[in-house]
Amino acid sequence: MKNKKILIIGGGVIGLGIGWQLAKSGAAVTIYERAQAGRAASWAAAGMLAPLAEAHIEEPELLKLGSQSLALYPQWVRELEAAAEMSIGYRVEGTLIIGLEPDDTHQLRHLYASQQDLGLDVTWLTGRAAREIEPALSPRVTAAIRCESDHQVDNRLMVKALQRAYQRCGGVLHENSAVESIHIENGIAAGVKTRDGEKQNGDVIVLSAGCESAQIQGLPDAIRPPVRPVKGQMLALQMEAGITVKNVIRTVRARYPMSVYLVPRTDGRLIVGATTEEMGFDTRLTAGGVFELLRGAWEAVPGVYELPLLETWTGLRPGSRDNAPILGETPIENLIYATGHYRNGILLTPITAYEVSKLILTGETSETIAPFRVDRFLA
Ligand code: GLY
Numbered sequence: 001m002k003n004k005k006i007l008i009i010g011g012g013v014i015g016l017g018i019g020w021q022l023a024k025s026g027a028a029v030t031i032y033e034r035a036q037a038g039r040a041a042s043w044a045a046a047g048m049l050a051p052l053a054e055a056h057i058e059e060p061e062l063l064k065l066g067s068q069s070l071a072l073y074p075q076w077v078r079e080l081e082a083a084a085e086m087s088i089g090y091r092v093e094g095t096l097i098i099g100l101e102p103d104d105t106h107q108l109r110h111l112y113a114s115q116q117d118l119g120l121d122v123t124w125l126t127g128r129a130a131r132e133i134e135p136a137l138s139p140r141v142t143a144a145i146r147c148e149s150d151h152q153v154d155n156r157l158m159v160k161a162l163q164r165a166y167q168r169c170g171g172v173l174h175e176n177s178a179v180e181s182i183h184i185e186n187g188i189a190a191g192v193k194t195r196d197g198e199k200q201n202g203d204v205i206v207l208s209a210g211c212e213s214a215q216i217q218g219l220p221d222a223i224r225p226p227v228r229p230v231k232g233q234m235l236a237l238q239m240e241a242g243i244t245v246k247n248v249i250r251t252v253r254a255r256y257p258m259s260v261y262l263v264p265r266t267d268g269r270l271i272v273g274a275t276t277e278e279m280g281f282d283t284r285l286t287a288g289g290v291f292e293l294l295r296g297a298w299e300a301v302p303g304v305y306e307l308p309l310l311e312t313w314t315g316l317r318p319g320s321r322d323n324a325p326i327l328g329e330t331p332i333e334n335l336i337y338a339t340g341h342y343r344n345g346i347l348l349t350p351i352t353a354y355e356v357s358k359l360i361l362t363g364e365t366s367e368t369i370a371p372f373r374v375d376r377f378l379a
Helices: 013-024 060-084 102-117 127-133 155-168 210-215 287-300 302-306 349-362
Strands: 005-009 028-032 095-099 123-126 143-147 172-174 179-185 188-194 199-201 204-207 227-238 248-251 261-264 269-273 309-320 326-329 335-339
Touching (some): 005 013, 005 188, 013 028, 013 060, 013 155, 060 349, 095 102, 095 127, 127 143, 155 172, 188 204, 210 227, 210 309, 227 287, 248 287, 287 302, 326 349, 335 349
Parallel strands (some): 005 204, 204 335
Antiparallel strands (some): 123 143, 188 199, 227 269, 248 261, 261 269, 326 335
């Protein structure tokens, strides 16, 4: 496979991660990115590596994949930081899921019970114990669940590192070059055509275009990846002395208002997210969205009221029909999917990059990604 030409549609963390692994093995790789590499969902994300906090009892396969990817993170960080000669801000302080009212405590207990049923390594804390770990938390905190193994990475640094590592291995990156269609001949993917009319033949085509994946023409309707945009509004505050946290903080609100998460960065930024909105490709920031984020953050950590507001933004998560990614072979020969990572794109980058590149280089699908093929949606 080394001499073959691989075309990747989409230059987010998934496309760049797969491209880097392939280019490192000597393959000829070209990535087509419709705008700037890594500036869509990969940039908008908060970088939480949270298979435990985001675990759902009805999604055991996704929990397993997320946990496997989290376990790969130390190796991934070592390799990527060495290749790119820069830090990607990987932090291992862990995550606290907090409640602020008696109703929230009931919901937390329910969550804790299902985490225990799943055999997850989580600890129940009183409000006081949570505040001993994070003194900036509100005195209203009633209880918390500690997920020590849910870590975080600075996704924007990871984007920069991946682009650098990929290009240093000889990977070709075409930015502002949207792929309009995939060319399929006799059931075999043979190339791509860009919106500018450029045609390129390839031996393997990888579709990793995030929430745009279903928009690419040329695919039979039956196997079009069922991926839609799910909007998230976010903002960043600047932490100051006395108003800092070290853990990722997530709120659980049984009733109104919205649950939020707060993610502290090494450079002092505090990322606050996120709304979850079914608004198609609308990327507008709204007063209501920002209001809910600020209110949720203020309820968890009242001191944020004093902090400078640095940035606001929105992103579109690539949500699949069952919230799990779509990975691996398709009914079309030489067409590989790596899309639909929804709320877990940053977490799932290492396992997607290692497994999909191995599939392309060896032709063998591992047990790990077999449950995530697009076939699961076919009647
Ligand atoms: N994983 C966090 C989010 O999608 O908002």
